[in-house]
Amino acid sequence: MYKLQEEMEEQVEMVGRAFVEHYYHLFDTDRSSLASLYHQSSMLTFEGQKLQGVDDICAKINQLPFDKCHHFISTIDTQPSSFAGGITVFVSGSLRLMCEEHPLRFSQMFHLIPTPQGSFYVQNDIFRLNYG
């Protein structure tokens, strides 16, 4: 019984980790393609600003005032959520913007929901910079 639970936990962790790495890779290389990871029901709170739906969310992300950036992930923590098959992921890391000397530290929370096709989409996304 414990072995099964351990295996399930490992699976959740692998999926959460893979999703997050994919998410930031897209963000850093092809920001507009993040649209594939959000649905109409998705919500983003970005530094306190609330947005809903893939169109508004992608408009916000695409309009952020920098061209190139790179996310460095420090920690990824995952837990299964109460939603069947859902996963909560908590990330901390730093965001380097080209032409900025110092990277920005951030925390971000994702709530991932499975799709019928066997992948995940972001239902909830909350992003905060961590000021020193």
Place this chain on the structure above:
Amino acid sequence: MDPDALAKAFVEHYYSTFDTNRAGLANLYQESSMLTFEGQKIQGSQNIVNKLTSLPFQQCKHTITTVDCQPSGPAGGMLVLVSGNLQLSGEQHALKFSQMFHLMPTPQGSFYVYNHIFRLNYA
């Protein structure tokens, strides 16, 4: 009540209990609750409270900097992202932390913590 106000009220209650009566956190968790504390995974109210009451400091004070919340789905759950400072008595500098809660409603009309993840934010 407005969800943002609810989340803020819950979070304030949580930290006030943590800072004054840590063992009292037991009724904010259930058997199914999960805590990941600085990477360590713990499940169930009893184990979670054992972890929190055995943290290596007597007195502490949480100060909240930001609280963001979103509804998590049709079951009435709420996701909350908190950032703030944790001052331990006797320590000169406060520790910065971020914390994620996933709150689920109880039949009695309040909330309990289903998912909980805590991380210190190092400079």
